[in-house]
Amino acid sequence: MKEKKSNSIIVISLIPVCLAVNVVGGNLASALKIPLYADSIGTILAGMLCGPAIGLLTGALTGVVSGIFSPIMLAYIPVTGIYGLAAGVLSKKKMMVKIPKLVVSGIIIALLGVALASPIIALVFGGITETGQAVIIAVLRAAGFGLLPATLISSFCTEFLDKLLACFICYVIVKGMSDRYLSKFQLGELYMKRKKLQIDFDDDDEEELQ
Amino acid sequence: MDRQSVEEKLKRQGGVIENFCPFTKLMLVVCTAVLSILFGSLIYIAIISAVYIILSLAAHVSRDFLKSYFRLFIFFGLMLILMNSFFQSNESEVLFSMGKVSIYEEGFYRGCRMSSIILSVAGGLLFFTETTPIQDLMVMLGNIGLSSDIVYVVVATFQSITELSGRMEQILDAQRSRGIETDGNLIVRAKAVLPMLITLLLSSMVSAEEKAIALEARCFNCQGTRTALRVYKTTAADIIAMIVLALITGGIVVAGFIL
Numbered sequence: 001m002k003e004k005k006s007n008s009i010i011v012i013s014l015i016p017v018c019l020a021v022n023v024v025g026g027n028l029a030s031a032l033k034i035p036l037y038a039d040s041i042g043t044i045l046a047g048m049l050c051g052p053a054i055g056l057l058t059g060a061l062t063g064v065v066s067g068i069f070s071p072i073m074l075a076y077i078p079v080t081g082i083y084g085l086a087a088g089v090l091s092k093k094k095m096m097v098k099i100p101k102l103v104v105s106g107i108i109i110a111l112l113g114v115a116l117a118s119p120i121i122a123l124v125f126g127g128i129t130e131t132g133q134a135v136i137i138a139v140l141r142a143a144g145f146g147l148l149p150a151t152l153i154s155s156f157c158t159e160f161l162d163k164l165l166a167c168f169i170c171y172v173i174v175k176g177m178s179d180r181y182l183s184k185f186q187l188g189e190l191y192m193k194r195k196k197l198q199i200d201f202d203d204d205d206e207e208e209l210q
Numbered sequence: 211m212d213r214q215s216v217e218e219k220l221k222r223q224g225g226v227i228e229n230f231c232p233f234t235k236l237m238l239v240v241c242t243a244v245l246s247i248l249f250g251s252l253i254y255i256a257i258i259s260a261v262y263i264i265l266s267l268a269a270h271v272s273r274d275f276l277k278s279y280f281r282l283f284i285f286f287g288l289m290l291i292l293m294n295s296f297f298q299s300n301e302s303e304v305l306f307s308m309g310k311v312s313i314y315e316e317g318f319y320r321g322c323r324m325s326s327i328i329l330s331v332a333g334g335l336l337f338f339t340e341t342t343p344i345q346d347l348m349v350m351l352g353n354i355g356l357s358s359d360i361v362y363v364v365v366a367t368f369q370s371i372t373e374l375s376g377r378m379e380q381i382l383d384a385q386r387s388r389g390i391e392t393d394g395n396l397i398v399r400a401k402a403v404l405p406m407l408i409t410l411l412l413s414s415m416v417s418a419e420e421k422a423i424a425l426e427a428r429c430f431n432c433q434g435t436r437t438a439l440r441v442y443k444t445t446a447a448d449i450i451a452m453i454v455l456a457l458i459t460g461g462i463v464v465a466g467f468i469l
Binding site for chain 1: 278282286290293324328331332333335336339344359362363364366367368369370371373374375378392396399400402403404406407408410411412414415417418419421422425426430431
């Protein structure tokens with residue numbers, strides 16, 4: 001782990017940008033009135049490039065930051081955290097390198113999110129969300145489903161599409177980055193066009209500064 | 211400009227409530243949360259709403275706060291009570307019925323309880339964030355030993371959000387002028403997402419690198435004590451307020467258990 005120290009600064013400056021992307025992406029989705037959240041793109045990107053730990057941190061901080069705008073989001077910290085964690089682990093296992101694998105990863109992330117979000121929606125908020133989900137949940141409950149299954153079913157609908165889109169966007173972004181840039185991140189090597197890179201690009205910055 | 215005049219300039223103009231230390235305000239949130247878990251009811255909701263509204267009026271943040279609090283109140287407060295009243299019908303007594311719709315006693319009280327917990331925690335945090343600039347909180351947390359990396363990440367996030375929102379507008383205009391439609395049916399709007407987000411992300415990745423270089427140039431990874439432009443101290447008023455809060459909460463809890 002020779003590069004760890006010099007990596008950390010770029011990671012530290014990447015996290016705020018990823019967090020802001022989450023917030024702005026969410027705003028864009030609601031501005032275009034698209035029934036997606038689009039608020040986990042930054043988290044997944046951080047996980048993809050920097051590994052599970054940074055992904056988890058970015059995800060958890062997303063919860064904290066959105067919590068400042070709407071305190072309800074604080075209850076979802078575990079969910080936003082698991083997105084980053086899952087993206088990091090999947091990326092490490094080379095599950096995000098090719099499109100077919102990417103789809104599987106998207107599904108896994110969505111499944112984990114639903115599995116974690118539903119109990120939170122059901123237990124903390126009694127099945128109420130600020131989105132249209134509340135109506136679906138109410139209808140399902142009236143149709144005889146229990147609180148937990150009703151929440152699960154309604155979450156599945158939105159989550160899958162959202163996470164697939166997020167993974168796809170991240171993939172396009174990472175593919176669009178230069179090798180020089182990717183080399184600064186822990187998992188960046190997986191996505192480089194040129195394999196087996198020998199040159200240490202990390203020294204670039206230091207030389208520029210001197 | 212010497213340091214003192216800078217500090218003078220940065221001195222907060224706010225009133226008494228804004229100038230309380232962030233920890234005092236957090237303590238208020240914790241106290242109301244504890245009380246709501248123990249004594250959640252319809253009366254509690256009324257009292258807690260009154261407390262926060264009065265405090266926000268005193269702190270001159272009332273308009274933003276009231277708007278968000280009202281939304282919270284309608285979406286979560288009332289909805290929780292209503293939904294629980296209709297569905298939690300384990301053969302409990304009917305409290306009120308109108309035609310086919312009945313409100314069940316057990317569900318009603320359950321709903322009130324949940325709603326008071328959510329309103330006091332979320333409302334309290336809302337009040338906290340409305341009255342506390344994020345830099346204050348982070349400097350305070352940095353003072354008590356939070357890693358400077360985290361302090362930077364959080365403060366920079368808020369800068370990045372404004373920065374990126376501005377850039378988002380630019381990209382939106384630019385892509386519109388190139389013929390991407392942002393109005394129309396769902397599919398048309400969904401098609402606009404990719405060219406928007408990908409452009410935004412790539413440009414923000416570049417800015418992340420620029421920031422990293424800037425940080426490195428300013429010796430971010432150096433060891434040693436750090437200085438901050440803003441300096442905050444816990445005042446006597448904070449300590450008194452904390453003691454009073456603790457006494458009130460303790461008093462109510464004790465009284466609640468005796469009665």
